[in-house]
Amino acid sequence: MTAPLGKPTVLFLCIHNAGRSQMAAGYLVDIAGDRVHVLSAGSEPAETINRIAVQAMAEVGIDLTRARPKLLSTDTVQLADVVITMGCGDTCPLYPGKRYEDWPVQDPAGQDIDAVRKIRDDIERRVRTLAGSLP
Numbered sequence: 853m854t855a856p857l858g859k860p861t862v863l864f865l866c867i868h869n870a871g872r873s874q875m876a877a878g879y880l881v882d883i884a885g886d887r888v889h890v891l892s893a894g895s896e897p898a899e900t901i902n903r904i905a906v907q908a909m910a911e912v913g914i915d916l917t918r919a920r921p922k923l924l925s926t927d928t929v930q931l932a933d934v935v936i937t938m939g940c941g942d943t944c945p946l947y948p949g950k951r952y953e954d955w956p957v958q959d960p961a962g963q964d965i966d967a968v969r970k971i972r973d974d975i976e977r978r979v980r981t982l983a984g985s986l987p
Contacts, residue, residue, distance in 0.1 A: 865937045872939065873894065953982070
């Protein structure tokens with residue numbers, strides 16, 4: 853796996869890679885387009901994406917139906933310029949020279965659509981701020 857030349861690579865991490873990190877990745881692709889390389893992964897990936905998260909994102913025009921949870925690898929973290937963690941605690945590796953941010957975003961697992969909409973909107977605000985800070 854190699855990073856595209858001239859583009860910052862952003863990695864979104866959470867435990868299951870089924871909700872928060874997928875929603876954040878979807879937003880960054882939507883907002884930044886091809887000026888950023890976007891990755892997401894989880895320390896213990898689920899089998900499928902959270903269906904309520906998919907529904908909430910579809911309401912704002914972002915399609916996560918083809919997204920699949922992916923296992924976090926050392927190579928993925930080393931490739932990233934910016935690593936955003938969301939609830940993975942000590943299971944997320946730290947490497948020198950990377951920009952890290954920990955976003956205290958509520959987990960959408962087991963939440964109803966109204967709760968997931970609030971999580972989605974929180975993630976959108978954070979991603980917009982992040983996108984504005986990238987080269």
